[in-house]
Amino acid sequence: MRSKSTRKDRKDLIITGTISMVLARAVLAGLIALLAHPSVAQHESVISTVHNLSISGPGEIRSLTERQVCKFCHVPHNATVPQPLWGHAISRAQYQVPSIRTGRTRQPAPQPDGSSRLCLSCHDGTIALGEVAGEPTPIAMAGAVRLTPGRRGFIGTDLSGSHPISFRLSDVEQAAPDESDMGLRALSAIQADPEVQLDAEGKMQCTTCHDPHSDRFYVEGQVPRFWVKPTVDDVCLTCHALR
Numbered sequence: 001m002r003s004k005s006t007r008k009d010r011k012d013l014i015i016t017g018t019i020s021m022v023l024a025r026a027v028l029a030g031l032i033a034l035l036a037h038p039s040v041a042q043h044e045s046v047i048s049t050v051h052n053l054s055i056s057g058p059g060e061i062r063s064l065t066e067r068q069v070c071k072f073c074h075v076p077h078n079a080t081v082p083q084p085l086w087g088h089a090i091s092r093a094q095y096q097v098p099s100i101r102t103g104r105t106r107q108p109a110p111q112p113d114g115s116s117r118l119c120l121s122c123h124d125g126t127i128a129l130g131e132v133a134g135e136p137t138p139i140a141m142a143g144a145v146r147l148t149p150g151r152r153g154f155i156g157t158d159l160s161g162s163h164p165i166s167f168r169l170s171d172v173e174q175a176a177p178d179e180s181d182m183g184l185r186a187l188s189a190i191q192a193d194p195e196v197q198l199d200a201e202g203k204m205q206c207t208t209c210h211d212p213h214s215d216r217f218y219v220e221g222q223v224p225r226f227w228v229k230p231t232v233d234d235v236c237l238t239c240h241a242l243r
C-alpha cells in the first residue's frame with residue numbers, strides 16, 4: 001500500500017514537472033512567435049494597452065529606447081521567476097493585508113504570492129519600471145521611473161483596504177458562513193466560470209479580476225482596465241450572490 005502511494009506521488013511529481021516544462025515552452029513559443037510576426041498579435045493583445053511599455057506603447061509611461069513589448073514582464077533567459085519566464089525585478093516588500101474569515105475568527109490574509117507578486121513588482125511602487133532581468137541598468141522610461149502616489153497605477157504596499165488575495169477559496173468555503181461573505185457561492189460554481197479564474201493552487205489573485213494582456217472591456221469611469229468581463233458586477237457575482 002505504502003509503496004503504491006509513493007509510486008503515485010512520484011508520478012504526480014513527474015506530471016507536474018512535465019506540465020511546468022510545457023507551460024514554460026508555451027510562454028517561450030508565444031514570445032518567439034511575437035518577435036517573428038509582431039503584427040499577428042497586434043489585435044486584442046497587450047500591444048494596444050498601457051501594459052505596452054515599449055517605445056510603441058499608447059500610454060503616458062513608456063520607454064524612450066526599448067522596442068520589445070513582452071520584455072518588461074517576460075524574458076527568454078535568466079528569468080527572475082521561472083513561471084511564466086518572469087523578466088521584471090521582484091519586490092521584496094512586506095505588505096499590510098486585509099483580514100479574512102476562517103471559522104468564527106478573522107485572520108490576516110496571506111502575504112501576496114503567485115501572479116499577484118508579479119503585478120506588485122511594478123504596482124507597489126518600490127521597483128523601477130525599467131528594472132528588467134539581463135539589463136545592466138534599468139531601461140530609461142518617459143512618464144515615470146516608478147509608480148508613485150497620485151498615479152492611477154499606484155497600489156502601494158498597504159493592501160489592507162483592498163479585496164483579499166492569495167488565499168485559497170476552499171479555506172474560506174470551509175469556514176462557517178456569516179453575514180460578511182456577501183453570499184459566497186459554492187466553490188464548484190466559481191470554478192466553472194472560464195473568465196474569473198483561480199490559480200493552479202485554487203487561490204484568488206489579481207488575475208482573477210484583471211487580465212494583464214487584454215483591455216478589451218475598458219470603459220472610462222465604468223469598467224476598470226484589464227477587466228475580465230464586460231461589467232464590474234459580472235465579476236463580483238461569479239463569487240457573491242447578493243442576498
Ligand code: HEC
Nearest residue numbers: 026027030031034046051069070072073084115118207212
Ligand atoms: C505588464 C506585464 C506583462 C506583459 C507586458 C506581458 N505579460 Fe504575459 N503574463 C503576465 C503575467 C502577470 C502572467 C501570469 C498570468 C497568470 O499567472 O495568470 C503572464 C503569463 C503569460 C503567459 C502564460 C499563459 C498565460 O496567459 O497565463 C504567456 C504565454 C504570456 N504571458 C505571453 C506574453 C507575451 C507573448 C507578451 C508580449 C506580447 C506578454 N505576455 C506580455 C504579464 C505580462
Ligand code: HEC
Nearest residue numbers: 099100101164169172180181182196204208235236238239
Ligand atoms: C473569485 C471569487 C471572488 C470574486 C470574483 C470577488 N470576491 Fe469578494 N470575496 C470573495 C471571498 C472568498 C471573500 C471572503 C473572504 C472572507 O471570508 O473573509 C470575499 C469578501 C468580500 C468582501 C468582504 C470583505 C470582508 O472584510 O469581509 C467584500 C465587500 C467583497 N468580497 C466584495 C467584492 C466585490 C465588490 C467584488 C467585485 C469587484 C468581489 N468581491 C469579487 C471572493 C470573491
Ligand code: HEC
Nearest residue numbers: 050061072073088118119122151152153206210212225226
Ligand atoms: C512591468 C510593470 C508592470 C507589471 C508587471 C504590471 N503592470 Fe499594470 N501597469 C503598469 C503601468 C506602467 C501602468 C500605467 C499606470 C499609470 O499610468 O499610472 C499599468 C496600469 C495598470 C492598470 C490600469 C490603471 C488605470 O486605471 O489606469 C491596471 C488595472 C493594472 N495595470 C493591473 C495590473 C495587474 C493586475 C498586473 C498583474 C497581473 C499588472 N498590472 C502588472 C505596469 C505594470
Ligand code: HEC
Nearest residue numbers: 116119120123152153154155163165205206208209224232
Ligand atoms: C475583486 C476583484 C479585484 C482584484 C482581486 C484586484 N482588483 Fe484591481 N481593481 C478592481 C476594480 C473593481 C477596480 C476599479 C476601482 C475603481 O475604479 O475605483 C480596480 C482598479 C485597479 C487599478 C487602478 C487603480 C485604482 O485603484 O483604481 C489597479 C492599478 C489595479 N486595480 C491593480 C490590481 C492589482 C495589482 C491587484 C492585485 C494586487 C488587483 N488589482 C486585484 C478589482 C480587483
